[in-house]
Amino acid sequence: MTLWGGRFSTKLNEQAWDLNSSLPVDQRMAIQDVDGSLAWANGLHGAGILSDAERDSIVHGLNLVKREFSSGEFVFVPSDEDIHTAVERRLTELIGVTAGKLHTGRSRNDQVATDFRLWMLGAIPELDSALINLQSALVEQAENAIPHPQPFSPGGKGVPSPTGEGKGEGLAIMPGYTHLQRAQPILLAHWWLSHFHPLQRDRARLKDLTARVSILPLGSGALAGTPVNVDRAELAESLGFAEPSQNSLDSVSDRDFAAEYLFCATMIGVHLSKLAEQIVLYTSAEFGFFELSDAFSTGSSLMPQKKNPDVFELARGKSGALLGSLTGLLATLKGLPSTYDKDLQEDKAPVFAATDTLLAILPVMAGALRTITAKPERMRAAIDSTMMATDLADYLVGKGIPFRETHSIAGKAVRAALDAPRKIGMEEISLEEYQSLCPAFEADVYQVFDPLVSIEKRNAIGGTSLQAVQMQLDGVKRLLSFEKS
Numbered sequence: 001m002t003l004w005g006g007r008f009s010t011k012l013n014e015q016a017w018d019l020n021s022s023l024p025v026d027q028r029m030a031i032q033d034v035d036g037s038l039a040w041a042n043g044l045h046g047a048g049i050l051s052d053a054e055r056d057s058i059v060h061g062l063n064l065v066k067r068e069f070s071s072g073e074f075v076f077v078p079s080d081e082d083i084h085t086a087v088e089r090r091l092t093e094l095i096g097v098t099a100g101k102l103h104t105g106r107s108r109n110d111q112v113a114t115d116f117r118l119w120m121l122g123a124i125p126e127l128d129s130a131l132i133n134l135q136s137a138l139v140e141q142a143e144n145a146i147p148h149p150q151p152f153s154p155g156g157k158g159v160p161s162p163t164g165e166g167k168g169e170g171l172a173i174m175p176g177y178t179h180l181q182r183a184q185p186i187l188l189a190h191w192w193l194s195h196f197h198p199l200q201r202d203r204a205r206l207k208d209l210t211a212r213v214s215i216l217p218l219g220s221g222a223l224a225g226t227p228v229n230v231d232r233a234e235l236a237e238s239l240g241f242a243e244p245s246q247n248s249l250d251s252v253s254d255r256d257f258a259a260e261y262l263f264c265a266t267m268i269g270v271h272l273s274k275l276a277e278q279i280v281l282y283t284s285a286e287f288g289f290f291e292l293s294d295a296f297s298t299g300s301s302l303m304p305q306k307k308n309p310d311v312f313e314l315a316r317g318k319s320g321a322l323l324g325s326l327t328g329l330l331a332t333l334k335g336l337p338s339t340y341d342k343d344l345q346e347d348k349a350p351v352f353a354a355t356d357t358l359l360a361i362l363p364v365m366a367g368a369l370r371t372i373t374a375k376p377e378r379m380r381a382a383i384d385s386t387m388m389a390t391d392l393a394d395y396l397v398g399k400g401i402p403f404r405e406t407h408s409i410a411g412k413a414v415r416a417a418l419d420a421p422r423k424i425g426m427e428e429i430s431l432e433e434y435q436s437l438c439p440a441f442e443a444d445v446y447q448v449f450d451p452l453v454s455i456e457k458r459n460a461i462g463g464t465s466l467q468a469v470q471m472q473l474d475g476v477k478r479l480l481s482f483e484k485s
């Protein structure tokens, strides 16, 4: 049984049948297909197409079908071309010929677009929770990197200055990089949180996308609209959509939401890849900033000493396929005229695959991040005095000299340290030598080479000072608790 055999004299070629069949992919939307049909049955009843008894019989049958799907008892048969056919075939077996009235005024074109959107409306919150979990892991690590996190109080009270004698203990600091070259010292907590914000944007993007997914195609027919006098606004509401689509030609062809979803997934993948790349670097012996827990590392079949960051490499690697799914779907859509074309059947596999990939990576990455041990002494040791050269230039700015000049003077001081017979730190250059570079230097110049002093100066909103990071931490925690509830 196909839904379309009437005008054909021979059966479809077997291999063509296999090519055409979408059941292996779209059976994933079984529940959504039944829910769409339940709503349509009610719509047909409201339009006077189904009698009370017919509607009740169809609703009863569909609920049985749904139960079979939920319990895993549903049995597909070889003639099930797609999930829509399978549901109607089973409904017919259960309730008889009345089932044949369900497809009145409906097409698989508006049906499949409805199922797909319904499915996505369920998938977005799942992704969101997985993202929240990863964000929480980052926040926990940021808190670990601050000795005694205290609630931020406006005006800065309650946040002790980490500088000065004996202060800053337990506060993890590290080199910040640009061009992967040592640049300026930063708080480790600031680094962890730098990976929180991209995920927050990803979540905002998914939420924003929801509004465009939540448009109901059902009631558009094959392309021209439905002759059934159905209240589409009511239909939309009953299925949890925000509103019905406004143009039937567009609504059976619109897959913008699928492309956007894949963009969101790809962007998440890019963010995960960036984070993963840094973890891979920082766990190398050369950096030695982080150690992974054994539970989230793997070994080598050949080299007994190896402890590999596979989890992060896979996150980095899988983001490539996410990007591929986005470009693949866009290329498919680009060639199409308007309304439904069978090419559109190719929309679901990449969306499902991208979802599965993210739902596989995100929890593992969160677990791996939570169990990372930071090595503050290694990070501290990687900060060398030249990273405070900017602070040296700023010191002279404080003495009234224009930054353009102080930049050059500080550059000369860096040169002097590097050129010394035994390479020396900038704090080892004598005061006389500093004064020969610029007479404005005084004995207090040596304070600038304390990385904590450098960090504490960056106290404007978004900077790396303890107070600014504490404020940031409070902000992101508020975001998380607000959105979790």
Ligand code: ARG
Pocket (backbone or CB within 6 Å): 022, 026, 082, 108, 109, 112, 340, 342, 344, 345, 346
């Ligand atoms: N399996 C199809 C898809 O996924 C359902 C719609 C089929 N429509 C049609 N006119 N053959 O797009």
